[in-house]
Amino acid sequence: MTTLITGAGGYLGRRIAAALHDEDVILAMRGADKRERPGAQEVIPIDLCEENPFAELDPRRITRIIHAAAVIRFDVDRDTARRVNVAGTARVREFAERCERLERFVLLSTLYSAGRRQGDVREVRHDDAGFVNHYEWSKWAAEECVLEPPGLPVTVVRLPTVISEDDGTVGQYNAFHHTIRLYYSGLLTLLPGDPATPLSLATAGFTVDAVTALLDAEPGIYQACSGPVSLGTAVDTAFSVFERDADFMRRMLPRPVPCDQASFHDMVSAARALRGGPLQPALASVAPFAEQLYLSKSFRTERLRAAWPGYRTADPVALVESVCAHLVERRFNAAR
Ligand SMILES: NC(=O)c1ccc[n+]([C@@H]2O[C@H](COP(=O)([O-])OP(=O)(O)OC[C@H]3O[C@@H](n4cnc5c(N)ncnc54)[C@H](OP(=O)(O)O)[C@@H]3O)[C@@H](O)[C@H]2O)c1
Structure with a gap:
């Protein structure tokens, strides 16, 4: 089992990599050559805005991908959000399609891929209900990009706000x-x-536990809602x-x-x-x-609860x- 983590130099990527310290993990990060190699884990440089960011990586090695790289600012402009979060995710998907041993492709998304929708928000694919900012839109579009066309073993984890x-x-x-x-x-x-x-507010630990607990669960869409308050x-x-x-x-x-x-x-x-x-x-x-x-939204968590017996908020x-x-x-x- 070899796991490729994108955005492995970021806040959650680093913590997910640390949680998988016993496993064979490849950390894909921007500017990786300038960083120290953390422990025994392998590091590769990637920029998702480049044509072929995984050119150096043999797809036959990869059995799991955790895609955490993204621009996460709420005030991101539409073009940057499209280039990194949407087109960048499409590039990860293209690479995933070449990984013949791939068992799971996990996309870190946000509860707010629901956009302007109100009321009950279920753990299903969303249609376009309009979005408050380009970040939300781009995370929804990234979900669509990995889910459609179907065929890959995709898990979308919609995350709360980590405080x-x-x-x-x-x-x-x-x-x-x-x-x-x-x-x-x-x-x-x-x-x-x-x-x-x-509001769904969480600790980094809750979020990392949710992602790691779902690695071996059935592929699908999960809402890691914590709180709410x-x-x-x-x-x-x-x-x-x-x-x-x-x-x-x-x-x-x-x-x-x-x-x-x-x-x-x-x-x-x-x-x-x-x-x-x-x-x-x-x-x-x-x-x-x-x-x-x-x-006002109420995030449903039935699928998460069934797949993660340790779920506590x-x-x-x-x-x-x-x-x-x-x-x-x-x-x-x-x-x-
Ligand atoms: N943190 C939260 O509260 C939260 C909540 C909901 C969802 N999420 C989702 O969780 C994921 C991780 O978030 P995070 O909090 O860890 O964000 P983060 O700390 O900003 O990490 C994101 C990583 O993506 C990298 N990245 C950005 N543009 C890139 C590009 N063009 N090519 C390659 N890598 C690029 C960044 O590299 P640089 O450092 O070089 O820019 C950074 O290391 C994101 O998908 C986010 O949407 C996070």
Whole structure:
């Protein structure tokens, strides 16, 4: 069994590779020649934007592919998302089709490949319900690319938003942490979204366990939903943590007020016209995903539960609390 991991230098790719340390693993990463070889695992350089990124690799060696490489920014432009996440996935698929011993092709996707769909979201292929940003669209298109035409042993794992390590420290800063920082600093005083919208927030450990547990399960689509916690509860929890901090209390910042989508949209448009000042970048960083916070979804997990007997989710309120406490304690220092 030889597993090829793309994006093996990334946040989840590194952790999945570490979990498979006993196995024969090939780590495919961008700029690999500049990196150290971690342990005994083999490293190859790839750039998914190149015509034939796996030219050096003998497809007869590969029995499993875990495709984790992607551009994951919510504000990614459409062309970059198409080139890396869609065309790049098509190249991995082309290579997978040449792997005659292939037993599993795992695509790491996102719960938000569901796009603008609301209500129950099942572990099935989605049709195009529209998307809030190009990242969502590209992950949906990547799913389509591996599932259609059928024929490969494909497992799509739709992942939640990873906000911390298992010990509550933060290893990767994303939209969640940046938004919490805006609230702490008083740059965001509104709550875009419906406070009842459920969020699926998880630790890296949960996510890696889900992926590794599904490696030997039947191919198919699985939703690794963790939590969930409502948007309103998550923000209230963050403020409960802030309100234990003397610096924050001195600034007497009120809790954010929920606003409807049209008002938020108007405010983002108005802020675009402002030159300089902190408001425009603050709103611009939230705008690429804010619409999703108005679209309430309930992710079904029957297939995941059946395939992963160890499925457990952490208490989501405790998770948000420990992450916010960590961020405040560090004064958001590592936040990019
Ligand atoms: N983290 C989450 O909360 C989360 C949630 C849902 C889904 N996911 C999915 O999980 C997967 C892994 O995410 P992650 O958090 O580990 O992201 P990440 O840390 O950004 O890792 C992605 C990796 O892909 C590589 N990559 C980007 N463009 C490439 C290209 N043209 N050719 C080759 N490699 C390229 C990056 O290399 P560079 O470092 O050189 O750019 C990086 O190592 C993604 O598919 C993502 O959509 C993640």
